[in-house]
Amino acid sequence: MFTLLNRTSAKNIPKLVTKPSLSIPCCTLTTSPSEPLLPITQDAYLVNLILKSDSEALTREILHNPIVGWAPDLVNKVLKLLWNHGPKALQFFKLLDHHPNYAHSSSSFDHAIDIAGRLRDYKTLWTLVARMRSCRLGPNPKTFAIISERYVSAGKPDRAVKVFLSMHIHGCPQDLNSFNTILDVLCKSNRVEKAYNLFKVCKGRFKADSVSYNIIANGWCRIKRTPKALEVLEEMLKKGLNPSLATYNIMLKGYFRAGQIKEAWEFFLQMKKRKCEIDVVTYTTLVHGFGVVGEIKRAQKVFNEMVVEGVLPSVATYNALIQVLCKKDSVENAIVVFEDMVRKGYMPNSITYTVLIRGLCHAGEMERAVELMNRMKDDECEPNVQMYNIIIRYFCDAGEIEKGLNFFEKMGSENCLPNLDTYNILISAMFLRKKSDDLLVAGKLLIEMVDRGFLPRKFTFNRVLDGLLLTGNQDFAKEILSLQSRCGGLPRQIKL
DNA sequence: ATAGGGTTAG
Known part of the structure; x- marks a missing residue:
């Protein structure tokens, strides 16, 4: 297991951490006298407007309101805020596409494609891709990364692979980067076998690099198959590709994931012994790894020792420690660490x-x-x-x-x-008190979630229907039943 | 959006 460590690791390049600006442009528009007169951000104002307008009013506001100066940044913010309101977001995007003086940017198309993919509305998705192309705005590699990810998370990894293999037909040739991206998308959704097969078939064509190998090794580690990961990395070495610190951190995490705590520690000691540059990611992996198996003392020991070794903890390191303290120790001790991090300026x-x-x-x-x-x-x-x-x-x-x-x-x-989880949590809660009014609320929530593009499970429908019938709400039950039949042909919406 | 650390509760 230590042959990997015989190679010198590539120089660790410090990452430049830039903090995004949090200032949001304000809009002087006020909504209505009943609402607070505080300046409301323009994106928030528009989202409220979009959510409460019917399509006629929306057309008027979006296309003919001269006060709104449309810009890609604003459009993207609105789309992002409408993330859990897919149908409205797409309606807004399509409407604005007809604006006399505004043309969508490539990143807004990507957002809209992402939303269509989340709704599993593939017809709209491909219409948007075609539209994007006719506007000469793409599609670009990022667009295909989004599409692949949506297919994979909808349980269609084969479609994702097909899309990757046919990118060039849409005017976007594949390269090593897009190859690595599709491999990563497959691995991150635990479709490691699929990723590995694609990798084996195409590694020559795209000249797989150490990143490709790391992605596959990490994939095997994710599904706790450390021997396969090691095998892949051995092949990488044979090809003359050098492991990096990322490679070692992947393996270290892999041992923890597979419950091989002893091996993880041995591996770390070897990293140290062979003068690998150990960084904050390595230490965070150790803190989290020891913590989740309940070895709180060791987690804390590593946390304290990293500073001695000249490596400062990051917010992620603190998060790891705080999490494991909450889970395996006490929330009071977690608060102590939280206060400590704040005091230190994190x-x-x-x-x-x-x-x-x-x-x-x-x-x-x-x-x-x-x-x-x-x-x-x-x-x-x-x-x-x-x-x-x-x-x-x-x-x-x-x-x-x-x-x-x-x-x-x-x-x-x-x-x-709210997202799908929110609705499921609340609808379930409406059965706890055995109150007939609660069931009416459950019915209303069900209607609202469908309106927002979330498809309830059959179980949820049946539960609400039974409840309404038992409490004598036959008419409402009928309404829900017709809603369910309208949903019949719709694809199931998944959570974020 | 090309790889490694920190949310996700059966």
């Missing part, structure tokens, strides 16, 4: 908050979880769908259905659109 990110909020909820500390959620806004961090889903789920589980519903309403007013 800026917690949304993962830090998600992990801590879940930890607090799990410990039954709902008030503190909510408090933290309010406090994170001071750190230029907005609560996201996942956090709302956690809070809503735990409140519902604790029997506080009203509080769950309150948070659901709150997210609507904060430009955080």
